Amino acid sequence: MPNLLRLALIQMHIDAGHPEPNFARLEQRLTEAVAASPKPDVILVPEMWNTGYALDRIRELADPAGARTRSFVSEFAKRHGVNIVAGSIAELREGNDGRASKVTNTVYGFDRQGEEIAEYSKIHLFKLMDEHLHLEAGEKPGRFELEGYPAGVMICYDIRFPELARKLALEGAKVLFVPAEWPHPRLHHWRTLLQARAIENQMYVVACNRTGISGTTHFFGHSMVIDPWGEIVAEAGEEETILTAEIDLDLADEVRGRIPVFADRRPSLYE
Numbered sequence: 001m002p003n004l005l006r007l008a009l010i011q012m013h014i015d016a017g018h019p020e021p022n023f024a025r026l027e028q029r030l031t032e033a034v035a036a037s038p039k040p041d042v043i044l045v046p047e048m049w050n051t052g053y054a055l056d057r058i059r060e061l062a063d064p065a066g067a068r069t070r071s072f073v074s075e076f077a078k079r080h081g082v083n084i085v086a087g088s089i090a091e092l093r094e095g096n097d098g099r100a101s102k103v104t105n106t107v108y109g110f111d112r113q114g115e116e117i118a119e120y121s122k123i124h125l126f127k128l129m130d131e132h133l134h135l136e137a138g139e140k141p142g143r144f145e146l147e148g149y150p151a152g153v154m155i156c157y158d159i160r161f162p163e164l165a166r167k168l169a170l171e172g173a174k175v176l177f178v179p180a181e182w183p184h185p186r187l188h189h190w191r192t193l194l195q196a197r198a199i200e201n202q203m204y205v206v207a208c209n210r211t212g213i214s215g216t217t218h219f220f221g222h223s224m225v226i227d228p229w230g231e232i233v234a235e236a237g238e239e240e241t242i243l244t245a246e247i248d249l250d251l252a253d254e255v256r257g258r259i260p261v262f263a264d265r266r267p268s269l270y271e
């Protein structure tokens with residue numbers, strides 16, 4: 001029996017430095033997404049959707065312990081019986097034992113019962129946008145279970161690190177979720193890297209990018225769903241939209257059987 005999952009990717013504008021309109025916009029988009037027929041099984045949201053890249057004020061803007069985000073997403077997921085991979089947000093973490101608080105770029109996953117099933121903080125901070133000056137990097141990969149299927153999550157710049165995607169695939173992930181804020185002029189990097197991660201790891205890649213302009217930075221959307229053979233199943237343009245697609249997770253096993261990359265690896269020579 002095919003393991004079908006219907007996806008909805010919320011490609012939306014984000015107001016940098018203004019969490020209130022961002023919460024309101026996301027609630028509206030989530031409501032639109034679950035009103036569709038058929039209803040999605042999984043919803044994916046872009047990176048840093050609560051604050052955008054207002055890094056100079058990120059400490060005052062970040063969500064303390066992610067509490068507001070967690071309760072909002074958990075409640076929505078439960079009310080509508082839908083899984084949500086909730087973007088990522090700027091989360092303020094209080095330091096223990098007198099250590100200073102820190103801000104992380106963190107994604108949470110919630111299941112249809114509203115239970116938290118994933119938490120991952122971006123491992124590779126993007127120096128070109130000064131992330132490393134304001135945020136603290138995560139320390140562990142984002143492998144989780146989604147309705148019994150092995151899945152993984154990486155955030156934006158992380159997709160430039162094939163080792164991380166490979167690790168998740170080796171741990172069984174058949175689908176990789178990628179929330180992002182990826183701007184022009186690097187559309188060809190975005191598309192090529194996402195396709196490469198799908199082809200080399202023989203897994204679905206589901207990537208949701210923001211859209212709109214923030215300061216001088218122009219985000220291009222182009223959220224994508226790519227199958228384990230590298231075919232683009234769905235791709236958005238540059239406008240706000242909800243991109244939908246249906247995926248069959250059995251295809252990952254079929255492709256892995258067709259070209260047995262994982263069986264043919266010789267890690268002793270290159271790891």
Ligand SMILES: O=C(O)CCC(=O)C(=O)O
Nearest residue numbers: 126156157181182183186
């Ligand atoms: O790697 C890139 O070109 C974009 C990465 C990025 O914008 C981010 O990680 O926020």
